[in-house]
Amino acid sequence: MKLVLTILILISLASCQTFTYNQNLAQKLAAFSIASYCTSSYLQNWNCGFACQQNQQGLKNLQIISSTTSYSTALVGYSPDLNGIIIAFRGTTSAHIQTFFTDLKILKSSYPLCQNCYVHSGFYSSYQEIQQQIMSTFTSLRQQYPQANVYVTGHSLGAALGALSLPDIYKLNNNQKINAFYNFGSPRVGNQDYATWFSAQNFAIEYARVTNGADPVPEMPAEWVNYRHYNHEVYYPNVSQNGLQYVQCYYSEDSNCEDRIFFATNINDHLGYYGWNWTSATAGCE
Template identity: 35%
Template sequence: MAVPIKLFLVVQVLVAVVLLNGGPVADAFVFDRKSCGAVPSNNYAYDESLAKRMMAYSASAYVKHPRILQDWTCTLCKSVLKGFQPFRVIETDDLLSYMGYDSTLRMIVVVFRGTVGPGRFTAFVKNWILNASFKKVKPTRLGLSVPGEVHDGFYNGYVGMQTQIISALQHLQAQHPRAGLYVTGHSLGAALATIATMDFYSKGVSTNPIMINFGSPRVGDKCFAKYFSEKITRSIRVVHSKDIVTHVPPEITGYQHVSREVQDKTTWDHRVYLGYRGISARRRK
């Protein structure tokens, strides 16, 4: 969902205080003068019905108890996402991912949860600390061939789940050897999905993954964005210009979006655009 303006401003003030005191994110606020060439666009066709299905998967990740995902008993699970066979739910103190086989699409789907609400206070605080860490690091755990740098918080968040996710995905692929792979997520989950997709490709776990995410922040610098966009040719970011999350970290800090962006300007929230106006209440069931 779009981040409330007041909450976003509070987070930005906290980040500014860290910067003024010489904190670890200070290095991010330096002009990035590296020349990596233009980030290429891709021609992957936007399918609104597919986007709605991926949005439903992303929304379902916010359920109150992970067991609901394992049993596949959430509201969306039993309605628009019939045919999904849950395989594994992977959870850390503050992050969650789940995966399974979609028999309707005949594809494996890996989903990452976004930032949780203040009702789960500890995870909420940890999510925002992770979001606010603008420092860039080399993504060495994604494979030596991946150039550029990525957001320290998003990267380390994914690395904490990496071994479990890849192991579970490989077991699932063994059960469905002909299935392709979708990777999706919303907000923070979209950022994790971007890093995971690059990881799956660079390690040969999936040679042609498809990423469709929602409300993604910028994940890496121009060199990373260019490499990702060259290698992951079936990628779509659904965004809204009024969603503040999609504008951070700011480009002045050296970050750049990966291709391809699909923007809808008819409403303030892509969830509404994709038909999930009541998702905040429904997802908790």
Template identity: 30%
Template sequence: MRMGTSKWLFVAICSCLLVFSGGRELKARHIDHLPIYNHTLATILVEYASAVYMSDLTELFTWTCSKCDDLTKGFEIIELVVDIQHCLQGFVGVAKDLNAIVIAFRGTQESSIQNWIEDLFWKQLDLNYPDMPDAMVHLGFYHAYHNTTIRPSILNAVKRAKKFYGDINIMVTGHSMGGAMAAFCGLDLVVNHKAHNVQVMTFGQPRIGNAVFASYYGELVPNTIRVTNDHDIVPHLPPYYRYFPQKTYHHFAREVWLYNIGLGSLVYRVEKVCDLSGEDPSCSNSVTGNSISDHLTYYGVEMGGETAGTCRIVMDPGLVNYGITDLGGNFILSRDPASPLLKLNTQLENDRNPL
């Protein structure tokens, strides 16, 4: 009874604060170049955002995992980085069918997603983004990308991939907190590494900065899509308070909101392309964000690890030959872009079954 009461109290508080966030607001500036939503691309990238949750690193590195098929078949990972200390994971590889480098970040792997959501609800803006006057962001999300083993490994892999494949497009994706990291990565590639062909698509991403930051972001990384799903609670967090424009979180554009209309057997899925404000009142902001289950499925693809709430990993001993481990136990698995995956799989199989 106590757990049920606590759950309903939490939802009630969320609903009330969202309702009272109406009033004056500081709007993000409009974007000159309109991001174009592509349904087919979204259904491909969501599979990468799902696959990065895999705990079997051998299957992930060789792209033979249960989530490494269907629309992403033939993908070649160049680098897989695991930050054990902060429970973070990401990979860089090349999708030849997209003619693009794909970067994916794993989402929330907390001991309790409910606790993570409750912490987000009370989070204040607490970091000035470098060289962007008045732009403020979420310290935790910023540090998850910028101050862990993730960033240098990702950038090194992108550099190696471009050296081998040329100046092809870069697509960055992630779900939940992985979406927040993907956004910071896309901005980093443009601002600090002068990449001019960066596309970001995230799923169930929380807000990461204020309206000033959202404006800068929209101008610098215009080819960005945030996909939200029905009543998913995470895109509503940290909260957006119109009464406190300088200190409130604000989404950047463009949102695509997935929701159902109809009743019974006549239910249709709608993919609504929202306006460029970042906080379109006719999209996900038109409903109460109160669903964790809507957060865990996008386009029918399950998001999250096989074992909920853990940072457990599994790795074949033969994979050590492709890895580097630091003093903190964090490690990077790398392969030469020119090395065929077939050769890698054969070598690992031989390591498992020596003569």
């Protein structure tokens, strides 16, 4: 009887695990994710419409880091609004979203930071193409703003690149947790061993994968080819009907969150986080 009670208590405690989610901060970072889709001519003057208006003081010492051989792009700069160093990874543009789906292969590469870990080959190679630039730019900004917070964000492909950057940013941050990592519409990045390892590292004080409605990208690559999400999901079931009501799921692949959708196919949900029209928000600044 005591054994049964103990098991029930442990199950109850596990199901009650929570994590911090700051919606206002997440929206600020989402706006930086939108801004990452804009071209340098708009960003240097911080004149990128809706996205720039959400963080009106812009990014100081802004560096736009891009790969010449892939879609990999990131904004790195200091935000006076948040007193923080921002690293915002760009996702796949709306013009190329269908290509992104078509090219989303299942091939994995060995990941050197943990045993038996494998990550998506395309995501990993895309990050490696800008890895050194990200690290050197962050190091320079850290020296200029030693007391600043540190935030990493990204949407779609950018969400995956953000996750892959965290071990580097954490290390360059004197092995101190960054303040927040919120991403939007992230695909699965690696296998179960990678997801378990990532979830255990606590690279950030606050972190979550934000998902929306029937966004198809978080369901890719599929679980049946041994891809898994890492923990902490914030799910918005239907912003058009329920406003910004959300569900928090501590563990990944939880049927209370986005995994409840049997067949997620709504691209508009991928481009509609917080009820914003991400396509129109970037249409005038690309």
